[in-house]
Amino acid sequence: MIFATDESVVESQFAQMSSATAQALTQAQARLFEDLASAGLHFEGKSYPVSIRPLLLEAATVQWLARAAEQLSPIFDFAARLYVEDAEVRKLFPAYRSVEHLIVRLPKHSPLIRVYRLDGLFDETDSFRILETNTEAPGGVIQNGLAARIWSNVPNPLVRNVPHDALFQPFAVNPDLILQEIIDTHRERVGTLPERAAVVTFRGLFKNEVVRMVEGLNRLGVSAETLDASELRRGGKSLVDRHGRRVDVVYNKLDVRDLIDAPEVSDYLQAIADGVVTSINPLVGQWPLSDKAILALLSDPRTLARFSSEQQAFCRAHIPWTRVLREDTTVSPDGHRIDLLQYVSSHRSALVLKPSNATRGEGLTLGPFTPQSQWDATIATAMASEQPYVVQQYIQGRKVSAVHPADGVVTSLWSGVDAYVYGGKFAGFQARASFDPVMNVGKRGILLPVIVRKG
Incomplete structure (x- = not known):
């Protein structure tokens, strides 16, 4: 709509x-x-x-x-319960391995997230x-x-x-x-x-x-x-x-x-x-829920399938295609099977690279505004970094x-x-x-x- x-x-x-x-x-x-x-x-x-x-x-x-x-x-x-129950889901959020034992203990009230x-x-x-x-x-x-x-x-x-x-x-x-x-x-x-x-x-x-x-x-x-x-x-x-x-x-x-x-x-x-x-x-x-990797959880068919059909439809309509940057085989925005790193390199003009848990735009690289050589260098740097990165579909805003x-x-x-x-x-x-x-x-x-x- x-x-x-x-x-x-x-x-x-x-x-x-x-x-x-x-x-x-x-x-x-x-x-x-x-x-x-x-x-x-x-x-x-x-x-x-x-x-x-x-x-x-x-x-x-x-x-x-x-x-x-x-x-x-x-x-x-x-999503919080998935994080608690599923070790594969927790792998999307490697920055918090040392504090996982604290995160998985959820309070008994609903909604969990009172302010966002x-x-x-x-x-x-x-x-x-x-x-x-x-x-x-x-x-x-x-x-x-x-x-x-x-x-x-x-x-x-x-x-x-x-x-x-x-x-x-x-x-x-x-x-x-x-x-x-x-x-x-x-x-x-x-x-x-x-x-x-x-x-x-x-x-x-x-x-x-x-x-x-x-x-x-x-x-x-x-x-x-x-x-x-x-x-x-x-x-x-x-x-x-x-x-x-x-x-x-x-x-x-x-x-x-x-x-x-x-x-x-x-x-x-x-x-x-x-x-x-x-x-x-x-x-x-x-x-984790404030980490940009949460959008990977909500846009990857492998994890999104665990949500209700209504929630899946909402996420498909309003969450841009997002993946944790890693060696992986996944699905592209148009539904094709892809090698993730090859796809990220060859589709620079449609993508954005972001540190997954940075704030205020720190370290963000916009593909449409970045030369290919710099883009590939950023991918290499991100893959070698202890800081997790996500890649996301570039959504162009409006000018006023x-x-x-x-x-x-x-x-x-x-x-x-x-x-x-x-x-x-x-x-x-x-x-x-x-x-x-x-x-x-x-x-x-x-x-x-x-x-x-x-x-």
């Missing part, structure tokens, strides 16, 4: 813009920039890069995307394709809802005559939605409300939303603070801080890759695995005109749209745009508010 954005409506405003309207747009962007800063929104200490230019969606598209995002929740639950963000885009046929699962602790869980509220209060010449709504998203209506999900997950797991919570960091990285989450949990009646993972210790049947105070529930704001070979966090990880603390999300979500928050200049950017799910229910959207085909807010990327056309 085909779904669409309403980009033509906004694009026509740029094409027909008078000098007076252009000036008003520049002023609107400047006010948005100031209002975001005044509200304390930031991206790793820098200005929160939200453009005054929105991504306009049709109501039917919004409804479908919300339902589609929710459909991944039971798929993740089943599906990063995707509309392809050339207007179909939505999912490129990353983000089941660890995605950014923007509070700030994007607040940004939508702030954007909606700025007069905007781009949508002056377009009936629209920016506050249709649950996390814009209720900025505490993620915090309530943290509380509710613990209550579902143990039957009581948490008394103490920790937003857990590691080595001082990733400060986005940390203070806001701690303040919000305290406001909701849960004593909360920021703690480094290395400070936490097992204390009998509890996880405790350096003062011996019990911590009931934790939310990670860190790079989970850093924890794999860090002995100073062994107590923390063991406590999560033992179930003496509620972790949002469990370790199976922090590592946008006002760049940094300087107010109108420019053409690649765009995509992401969907958040809390507790199995749609929570809201994030739209990204970038000078580069790899849309990364941390590297020359910006955010576009997502709005729905009314009427």
